[in-house]
Ligand code: FES
């Protein structure tokens with residue numbers, strides 16, 4: 001039976017069945033991950049011609065490949081003959097992709113180059129290339145793809161806020177470029193994928209879920225996200241189109257709070273940065289830090305961490321993360337970012353492990369709900385916090401106290417648009 | 426050839442270390458560490474310079490102390506309750522080093538119950554590389570490096586002492 005998403009997603013509440021129903025999951029893989037724009041990876045992961053990485057976009061395995069021409073392609077990891085996966089490792093370098101079943105050979109652009117015993121074919125080779133993303137867009141190295149090619153433009157998808165958030169991160173690099181080639185670490189969680197956009201952009205839980213972190217070490221989250229004053233000056237922002245930020249900037253009590261060290265430890269980085277942007281701006285950046293933001297549907301800009309949300313099944317997902325490395329910064333600075341990432345994010349970290357267990361507990365809680373209950377009061381998730389006090393500006397940007405559910409609602413507004421076909425032209 | 430006495434002493438140490446970890450005897454476990462202890466679980470093979478890589482876990486002595494403190498707060502959600510777990514260690518190879526230290530490699534399998542959430546039984550196979558030192562007559566651990574069989578495949582929560 002067709003799902004009516006308007007019955008399941010309301011302004012102040014969403015239905016628990018959205019987090020485990022297999023039909024809904026199937027709809028999402030098509031409407032969000034095939035018909036919409038998704039983040040694929042970063043150009044710095046495929047620096048040289050022939051470099052490729054394997055990614056999962058919804059149900060589809062794809063290869064992000066640097067062609068000899070320098071162009072980045074996103075190709076289906078699926079032989080166009082009889083469907084065999086072409087690559088099974090995470091990454092590599094290749095002059096071409098050769099299928100192991102009947103040795104069809106494809107170029108880095110996905111074109112079919114050669115088949116054994118070609119006399120058996122009358123079809124033109126041009127008709128037998130690999131499936132490829134219908135649209136690709138690259139912004140400051142961030143590669144986005146829309147598999148079916150019908151999603152509208154990347155400008156419509158990202159909007160000014162999407163670009164600004166990426167800019168704010170990249171501008172902190174001495175060269176203006178970031179590098180994401182330290183590899184992705186997978187955190188496997190027994191929860192629905194949508195609990196991660198929620199957790200990554202939720203300011204309400206920090207003092208509770210991460211209490212053990214505050215109790216065992218100095219953390220800047222105590223200043224920006226825990227307790228009355230902090231959550232009043234930090235802001236939960238919904239820029240529209242599912243792009244969200246927890247804006248910590250107003251709450252930082254000292255410069256470099258977000259890195260947990262003082263200026264004398266980052267002298268080299270600071271002077272390299274100031275050389276490009278000037279001292280005033282560099283000073284400001286040391287205070288502000290990189291953004292804590294989520295770009296719909298699968299990209300988390302987690303300050304010095306970047307994460308990809310990968311759905312696996314209704315109750316299973318992988319949170320992949322890597323460490324931001326600033327191009328042009330000294331090794332010691334970038335190593336500091338690696339150590340900071342290891343402490344904060346991933347299976348053995350001090351922070352997102354407790355988010356993971358929380359997501360698994362939510363999953364356990366909602367898995368008994370049924371979408372037929374949406375006509376009753378059973379099985380709802382309340383998201384009304386701050387609805388009466390959030391502000392909306394002329395550009396339609398909503399913002400409220402950092403502990404308010406403005407960000408969570410923002411995700412679901414966009415979700416409803418995507419799932420009810422409003423995103424399509 | 427190492428002596429039977431040394432082998433017995435090393436095995437004794439490893440089994441004790443394993444039991445402290447399995448039973449969350451955190452203070453006892455921490456007492457086995459030297460001041461320069463290094464704890465490392467890479468997202469791949471045990472090779473290259475740990476400081477240049479992004480790992481699952483890469484703790485110096487100060488960070489492992491924080492890790493233990495966090496478990497002791499009583500608020501560590503992902504270990505409330507602690508995972509019931511047992512590990513088996515085998516294939517122990519011991520090599521004395523020139524600097525008086527002892528290098529040990531062993532295979533292990535950990536069975537962990539995710540009692541905090543789904544109740545799933547989680548299996549963690551791998552190899553452990555230890556570096557042991559003799560301090561005031563007793564063995565202590567200055568490094569524990571873990572290569573997981575699943576290192577490239579991503580992990581479930583790893584919030585116990587591996
Ligand atoms: S399936 Fe790939 S060549 Fe036949």
Ligand SMILES: [Fe+2]
Nearest residue numbers: 199206209355
């Ligand atoms: Fe969190």
